[in-house]
Amino acid sequence: MIRATLAVCAVLAAGAWWATGGTRLAPGDLDVTEGDAAAGEAVFWAAGCASCHAAPEAEGENRLVLAGGQAFPSPFGTFRAPNISPDPDAGIGDWSLVDMATALRHGVGPRGRHYYPAFPYTAYAHMTDRDIADLWAFLRTLPPSDAPSADHDLSFPFSIRRTLAMWKWMNAGGDFVLDTGGDPQLERGRYLVEGLAHCAECHTPRDMFGGLQEESWMGGAPNPTGDGRIPNITPAALDWSAADIAYYLESGFTPDWDSAGGHMTDVIENMAKLPASDREAIAAYLKALPPVSSDG
Template identity: 45%
Template sequence: MRKALVGLIALAVFGVLGFLALTSPSAYRVIRAEAPAPSGNRSPDLENGRIMFYAGGCTSCHATPNQDDKLRLGGGYALKSPFGTFHVPNISPHKQDGIGGWSTADFIRAMHEGTSPDGRHYYPAFPYTSYQRMSADDLSDLFAFMQTLAPVEGRAPGHELPFPFNIRRGVGLWKLAFLDGQTFKPDPSKSASWNRGAYLVNGPGHCAECHSERNVAGAIVDDRRFAGGPDPEGRGVVPNITPHQTGIGGWAPEELATLLKTGETPLFDTVGGPMGDVVRNTAQLPDADRQAMAEYLLSLPPRPGFKGPE
């Protein structure tokens, strides 16, 4: 009996040690890869940073609610999900309340690894599963642009998550399962514009994060990517954006590029809600980038859209 008890205690200790080892941010770095570094002796390109900022739709979630200046990134938006409510943080260049005290390396690590400068895991409500595709140079430019914005005082409240989702350390296991640590790799068989569109859609644009179904762990189901899914905040269904008849099948590239600029659909309707916020950002992109995104999206495998509960 005593030997059995000692064995159980030893097993529990090894289990705890194993959990702590596997869920450490440094363990992810060893198993996957270190976050990339920008090119040496390179000055940040603020105009490219501005493009990455609007491609990423940073204002949609991080702008302080109930104020007109969308470049005041004080956070505070409450993002409801099946796992609880996440309160979007301040990412203005405020030294104490935002990211003004961060280094470029801190920012790149957060975007690639979902890890804070003080070594905590970020929850994947922050879509680093897409941002990891971005190049280090683009992230360096984005960070430099964000540092030119106004500092905003104040911090968002803590997340409201039930057990076991409130155990932040457990995110380390989620990352090992669903965060591959890979940056975007161009397809040499495709055109430069197609590759640019693929990069913008899958990286900074993080379009699949909303327009896909997710599994019970909250990760995107690969064979349902871009085919729509339930709105995570319970507001109905997010539409299919593959070229299926239930999605954007039959649209011309020019029509999709127009939607990304003006919000107008080929049926003379106008998008609203969260997609309206997206369009306010994509409208700031160069025409060539919107056209590239349209080219890529219309090349996706057609998939039937999510129907929702019967």
């Protein structure tokens, strides 16, 4: 009897071990195998990679050295961005394109380890094969850094990465949120906002497990790194014209000529490097969002 119980436990444990392991892509899963580094630069800025992975306080050209080290406090503990420069030991120089795609689509590292969703892979999962390949090609052109990645500082049980399998089961793999009705500009805007630029990570409130609350999509949320709130950017609160939104993303100036502050200045630095048509697509997307009451 005891032996049978033990056997059942062993099978369950093995099943749990298997079920909580990370999904891996295979080379045949990607339609594109050779990226274009020049095209990848626009993907890089749209995706905001440098905003988290550049060293703390890095400016100008130094933002292209993805040495990591920035700290991101959260209710679960402090996350630290790792080195993703092309250094083969300290960074990700020994990765393949398939490793990169697995990380972006599934939040899983080359050895099957889950990444914490401070790395916004639930948004990056929308990336096209072409953009992943181009981004990977661009990342490989950047300067290597031998700065070692620092560990996260998380409280139990969040310190156990296998718990992330459950989190992903609840929160990852979702479809796009906005129904574009097939409009090409809205689709481009949606790809940028919901995918590359991962705007919802800050502008949408989270549930107690850190999952995004889709019913309040872009309705504003507490500021994760300080006082105040990240604003509601649905038409219920943001009444700027599409042209005003596009200009804000280019220059940081609001319609009454205040200028952006906080983390948004960094986002604008990235958005300013995109083609004007992309900023216009983002603006069109925001104007098309279902209004979310700020009181909710």
